[in-house]
Amino acid sequence: METFVSSLAQIGALIRKELLALLKEPSSRALMFCPALIQSLLFGYGATYDLVHAPYAVLDLSGGRAATELLARVDGTGVFVRTATLASPTRISDVIDDYDALMVLSIPSDFQDRLDAGQRAPLQVILDGRNSSTAGLAAGYVGTIVAEFNASLGGGVSGVRVERRAWFNPNLESRWNIMPALIGALSMLQTLMIAALSVAREREQGTFDQLLVTPLTPMQILIGKAVPAILIGLMQSTIILVIIRFWFRIPMNGSLGVLYLGLLTFTVASVGVGLSISALSLTMQEAMLYSFLLIMPLMLLSGLLTPVRNMPEVLRIATWANPLRFCTSIVRRVYLEGAGLSDVAIDFIPLLIMGAITLPLAAWLFRNRLS
Numbered sequence: 001m002e003t004f005v006s007s008l009a010q011i012g013a014l015i016r017k018e019l020l021a022l023l024k025e026p027s028s029r030a031l032m033f034c035p036a037l038i039q040s041l042l043f044g045y046g047a048t049y050d051l052v053h054a055p056y057a058v059l060d061l062s063g064g065r066a067a068t069e070l071l072a073r074v075d076g077t078g079v080f081v082r083t084a085t086l087a088s089p090t091r092i093s094d095v096i097d098d099y100d101a102l103m104v105l106s107i108p109s110d111f112q113d114r115l116d117a118g119q120r121a122p123l124q125v126i127l128d129g130r131n132s133s134t135a136g137l138a139a140g141y142v143g144t145i146v147a148e149f150n151a152s153l154g155g156g157v158s159g160v161r162v163e164r165r166a167w168f169n170p171n172l173e174s175r176w177n178i179m180p181a182l183i184g185a186l187s188m189l190q191t192l193m194i195a196a197l198s199v200a201r202e203r204e205q206g207t208f209d210q211l212l213v214t215p216l217t218p219m220q221i222l223i224g225k226a227v228p229a230i231l232i233g234l235m236q237s238t239i240i241l242v243i244i245r246f247w248f249r250i251p252m253n254g255s256l257g258v259l260y261l262g263l264l265t266f267t268v269a270s271v272g273v274g275l276s277i278s279a280l281s282l283t284m285q286e287a288m289l290y291s292f293l294l295i296m297p298l299m300l301l302s303g304l305l306t307p308v309r310n311m312p313e314v315l316r317i318a319t320w321a322n323p324l325r326f327c328t329s330i331v332r333r334v335y336l337e338g339a340g341l342s343d344v345a346i347d348f349i350p351l352l353i354m355g356a357i358t359l360p361l362a363a364w365l366f367r368n369r370l371s
Contacts, residue, residue: 014224057084057101064112129169184327191233195274200287253338262330272358279365
């Protein structure tokens with residue numbers, strides 16, 4: 001018991017040392033928190049999406065000639081790719097919740113009869129509001145197709161009326177899709193840098209060798225280096241979350257507990273990557289170069305700006321090694337959908353695996369890669 005308490009005291013002293021090194025200078029404190037504030041505001045006002053690929057599903061309860069012709073026009077655009085043909089309305093939530101479809105076209109059973117009677121027939125377009133800008137563009141494209149279809153019917157026919165409904169984001173505001181994903185993305189930028197520079201800084205200052213000859217084990221050194229970076233990462237995520245919720249007034253539908261559990265798991269995995277970089281680097285310059293080399297691919301392959309399903313197969317496979325991809329999925333689903341732990345549990349598995357690989361790797365590098 002005394003050994004355990006002594007070990008905790010040693011780790012606590014190292015954590016205190018790391019926090020003092022990071023926070024003692026006012027300029028350092030400003031650099032840790034101001035960028036998250038500024039970047040979240042810039043992304044909130046300036047980021048936009050374009051329509052590149054639109055998977056959709058069909059619920060055709062009519063089966064008539066008019067419905068077949070209308071769907072043929074949609075399929076023939078080259079933009080819309082049908083991923084499912086549904087047999088029941090109960091399947092709509094499944095394909096949208098699982099990201100199998102950006103939208104669902106629901107054609108009622110009396111579609112053909114209404115058109116034959118010269119009445120206006122409804123076409124319901126159900127959109128995934130979590131990808132709001134792309135969904136809005138897709139809805140606009142469908143509106144154009146329907147207008148051309150109505151024109152082809154000739155006079156005397158009222159045509160099709162589009163009824164649009166967006167799930168998770170009723171007004172299809174692109175900010176609702178972008179901002180929640182930034183809770184993990186923006187905090188990762190500095191968390192990775194802080195972790196990557198921690199050991200490299202000690203090497204340059206000549207204190208890392210002194211640290212290695214102390215009674216601390218490599219695992220204790222690892223914990224002492226990791227905890228401050230994890231705490232700062234969670235603080236930055238909290239700042240961004242507060243801005244999103246109270247400045248931009250984007251309502252949160254899920255549980256804060258599930259959200260922070262996801263953020264904690266993601267931050268641990270990110271810190272593991274950063275500490276591995278730090279232990280591998282002999283100088284701070286090397287650590288910064290390695291970090292900058294990783295940050296851009298991690299952002300691009302996260303699904304933050306481009307849906308993962310739109311990427312080539314090789315890149316989709318590469319995203320499995322990207323912790324930000326799974327954090328983005330967890331945060332969006334919890335924040336916008338109100339998904340519970342059981343709904344997003346599958347995204348925790350890759351993050352736990354990454355943490356289980358990178359943290360022991362960093363500890364091994366601490367012990368074996370000496371300056």
